[in-house]
Amino acid sequence: MKTRKAVVLLLVLLFSVSLLMGAKMTITWWINPWRIAPPGFPSDQAPTSEDFPKWASEEFMKLHPDVNVEYVVVGNQEYAQKMAASIATRTQPDLFKGPVWDSRWAKNGFLEPIDPYLTEEELEDFYEKILDEGLIDGKRYIWPWNFGTNGMGTSMLLYTPDFEKAGVDWQKIVDEGWTMEEFVDIAQKLTWDTDGDGENDHFAISFGAKDTHNILNFLYAFGGQLTNADETQVTFNTPEAVAGLQYVLDLVNKYGVAPKGVEALGVYDVIGNFHAHNTSIGFGGPYEIGRITRYLKEGRISEQFYPVIAPFPHVDGKDPVAYTSGSGFVIFKQQDQAKRDMVFEFVKFLTSFDNLALLETLNYLTASKAVNATLYQNDPYMNEQVATFGRIMGEYGMPFFGSQEFPWSQMDKFFISALEATFAGSKTPQQALDGFVVEGNRVLKQMQ
Amino acid sequence: MAVTVWKRMWKQRAGYYFVLPHFAFYLMFFLIPVGWGVYLSFFKYDVFTQRFIGFDNFVNLFTDWLFLKALGNTFLYTFGVVPLWLGKALLVTVLLYPFRNSIKTFYKALFYLPHVTSSVIISMIWLWVFNPTYGLLNYFMRSVGLEKIAWLGNKFFAMPSLIFMQFIMGGGSTIVLLSAAMASIPEYYFEAAKLEGASSWKVFTRITVPLLKPTILYAMIMGTIANFQTFSNIYIMTQGGPEFSTITIGYLVYTTAFRDYNLGLASAMSMVMFGILAVFGFIQFKWLGSNVEY
Numbered sequence: 001m002k003t004r005k006a007v008v009l010l011l012v013l014l015f016s017v018s019l020l021m022g023a024k025m026t027i028t029w030w031i032n033p034w035r036i037a038p039p040g041f042p043s044d045q046a047p048t049s050e051d052f053p054k055w056a057s058e059e060f061m062k063l064h065p066d067v068n069v070e071y072v073v074v075g076n077q078e079y080a081q082k083m084a085a086s087i088a089t090r091t092q093p094d095l096f097k098g099p100v101w102d103s104r105w106a107k108n109g110f111l112e113p114i115d116p117y118l119t120e121e122e123l124e125d126f127y128e129k130i131l132d133e134g135l136i137d138g139k140r141y142i143w144p145w146n147f148g149t150n151g152m153g154t155s156m157l158l159y160t161p162d163f164e165k166a167g168v169d170w171q172k173i174v175d176e177g178w179t180m181e182e183f184v185d186i187a188q189k190l191t192w193d194t195d196g197d198g199e200n201d202h203f204a205i206s207f208g209a210k211d212t213h214n215i216l217n218f219l220y221a222f223g224g225q226l227t228n229a230d231e232t233q234v235t236f237n238t239p240e241a242v243a244g245l246q247y248v249l250d251l252v253n254k255y256g257v258a259p260k261g262v263e264a265l266g267v268y269d270v271i272g273n274f275h276a277h278n279t280s281i282g283f284g285g286p287y288e289i290g291r292i293t294r295y296l297k298e299g300r301i302s303e304q305f306y307p308v309i310a311p312f313p314h315v316d317g318k319d320p321v322a323y324t325s326g327s328g329f330v331i332f333k334q335q336d337q338a339k340r341d342m343v344f345e346f347v348k349f350l351t352s353f354d355n356l357a358l359l360e361t362l363n364y365l366t367a368s369k370a371v372n373a374t375l376y377q378n379d380p381y382m383n384e385q386v387a388t389f390g391r392i393m394g395e396y397g398m399p400f401f402g403s404q405e406f407p408w409s410q411m412d413k414f415f416i417s418a419l420e421a422t423f424a425g426s427k428t429p430q431q432a433l434d435g436f437v438v439e440g441n442r443v444l445k446q447m448q
Numbered sequence: 449m450a451v452t453v454w455k456r457m458w459k460q461r462a463g464y465y466f467v468l469p470h471f472a473f474y475l476m477f478f479l480i481p482v483g484w485g486v487y488l489s490f491f492k493y494d495v496f497t498q499r500f501i502g503f504d505n506f507v508n509l510f511t512d513w514l515f516l517k518a519l520g521n522t523f524l525y526t527f528g529v530v531p532l533w534l535g536k537a538l539l540v541t542v543l544l545y546p547f548r549n550s551i552k553t554f555y556k557a558l559f560y561l562p563h564v565t566s567s568v569i570i571s572m573i574w575l576w577v578f579n580p581t582y583g584l585l586n587y588f589m590r591s592v593g594l595e596k597i598a599w600l601g602n603k604f605f606a607m608p609s610l611i612f613m614q615f616i617m618g619g620g621s622t623i624v625l626l627s628a629a630m631a632s633i634p635e636y637y638f639e640a641a642k643l644e645g646a647s648s649w650k651v652f653t654r655i656t657v658p659l660l661k662p663t664i665l666y667a668m669i670m671g672t673i674a675n676f677q678t679f680s681n682i683y684i685m686t687q688g689g690p691e692f693s694t695i696t697i698g699y700l701v702y703t704t705a706f707r708d709y710n711l712g713l714a715s716a717m718s719m720v721m722f723g724i725l726a727v728f729g730f731i732q733f734k735w736l737g738s739n740v741e742y
Binding site: 088104105108110 | 494495496497578579580581582596598599600601602603687688689690691692702703705706707708709711
């Protein structure tokens with residue numbers, strides 16, 4: 001009899017709990033791997049991609065006990081695939097931060113515009129460039145979080161001991177920049193034969209055909225333009241663009257300051273060369289400096305080193321260029337007003353002053369001017385690098401891949417192919433870019 | 449008539465009950481997705497909108513140079529890898545045959561090891577082997593006085609390099625299969641041939657290969673199907689480059705579906721691949737299939 005009572009009681013209890021659980025509002029969010037250290041994280045350990053989303057979800061649930069927050073860390077490689085599948089099956093998360101963005105989501109009514117939830121202060125505080133990242137038909141769809149990417153195509157990293165060994169004043173480069181001619185001259189000084197076998201094995205720089213951002217910088221620096229003003233024609237085969245590509249090719253073949261085999265290399269090969277001190281110049285911004293520290297903690301490299309951030313070289317009489325973008329959280333359409341409000345509440349929590357400042361642990365700049373003014377106060381080295389990075393983006397920043405409407409993601413494979421053909425020697429820069437323009441315009445025509 | 453059929457089925461219902469769980473999974477995870485894929489291939493389906501366009505996707509495919517290039521590459525890759533795999537597996541099987549079991553097992557395990565290793569890990573290792581500047585292969589090239597080669601960067605070397613990698617790493621399961629099949633061939637066939645003065649080559653071509661034919665056929669079909677769908681090594685090592693010289697149908701389906709969000713076109717590509725594999729299977733069974741009795 002007692003047992004029966006206990007069972008009935010347990011069932012009632014379970015039912016009540018499940019009812020209570022069912023009453024909870026659930027917010028699901030996806031984020032790609034951001035190794036941000038949450039408050040209190042041990043400084044001698046490298047944070048994993050789970051630490052920040054787990055902490056943020058739990059903290060928000062503490063503030064809102066009636067809300068259940070579920071996060072999923074989605075790898076960069078499979079993000080587009082998972083997102084496409086989720087949209088196709090209408091199982092998308094409530095919000096996400098990822099390496100993918102498609103203006104068609106907004107155009108087809110899948111996203112919530114963020115404008116009704118943006119306060120005047122936020123509009124003032126967020127960088128306009130980032131707010132405009134998600135601007136489609138007059139409405140904004142990306143809630144700003146970070147400013148700039150890892151810095152590929154934005155700035156260069158100089159390994160100063162090599163510059164000092166070669167007798168090059170790196171501080172002057174950081175402060176005043178360098179022309180394309182000066183770059184060649186300095187790069188030659190930074191290329192040498194380490195093991196004395198008569199062949200250079202240490203190079204100034206390295207490139208990868210699959211690392212488009214950094215090579216694109218040279219095409220833009222020489223005056224190339226991806227498209228015409230209204231983005232109805234791909235125009236990346238002008239004499240200026242060809243001169244930019246020819247310059248990079250010459251760095252490899254004519255001046256020998258970058259290793260051959262560019263056609264087979266990607267961005268991680270380029271990063272690896274810099275980390276191994278096979279090259280003196282790397283690419284990227286503060287995040288890439290953070291990568292050095294992270295790799296050291298993970299045991300992937302054996303030595304901490306402190307490169308300085310410098311602008312890309314420029315054509316004499318022209319400014320350098322820098323790839324600038326920002327990103328943030330995207331909110332999928334919500335049917336229920338209360339849920340919509342709560343999802344935006346969560347986004348505001350993630351981008352609150354204190355939580356935005358956590359991006360400092362990843363060496364990223366935030367989307368907030370106010371937060372950025374407080375970062376790296378106790379680290380003079382990083383403070384200086386971030387200041388240089390911010391200056392480069394502020395003065396020379398530009399988008400590389402057209403507007404949000406432009407289908408770069410559908411034509412980048414043809415651009416990579418053009419780079420591969422150029423560096424493999426199977427096409428001249430002119431032929432390769434002509435080929436890209438044909439394919440790019442074909443994609444544009446299909447889109448229209 | 450129909451009543452008789454139903455009666456017979458009802459009588460044999462126990463058998464159907466046994467088959468039911470498997471069939472349910474087969475239906476859910478194979479037949480429905482394939483059917484859905486066939487359906488989608490007749491639509492312009494970009495995740496956001498769906499519009500019936502009849503055979504347009506198929507017409508577009510066969511006028512698209514990139515698809516035709518991918519098709520050609522896939523054939524090249526498959527017909528490069530499968531004969532090499534089979535040749536290697538046959539050779540290793542025959543060479544191992546005279547040894548005692550413990551040695552055979554050791555070598556079979558050794559060759560099988562890559563089969564149980566993630567293809568992603570294998571691809572990462574070979575990326576380093578093929579690295580043009582600091583890779584192992586070019587280190588050997590330099591040490592014998594040859595010029596470095598951008599193995600995966602040169603459009604003429606990239607596909608042969610991938611085939612070479614697959615040749616070295618693959619074929620383990622075929623060796624295990626062929627070894628098992630060879631062990632079941634009665635020993636007296638070989639003894640009789642030797643007594644008659646047959647050479648090793650004659651024994652191999654007249655006895656071993658014909659008696660292994662069903663297993664070879666099976667390995668060939670499975671190898672063709674697996675290699676025709678190759679994806680992970682392309683995705684990790686070349687992304688279809690350089691200059692699309694290693695782009696395969698499997699990789700093109702992936703990029704069309706998940707980068708271009710053109711799921712209708714990607715489904716049509718999958719259907720073409722499915723059709724080609726079905727024809728392969730039919731031809732291979734027709735030409736090579738035969739019953740072997742010991």
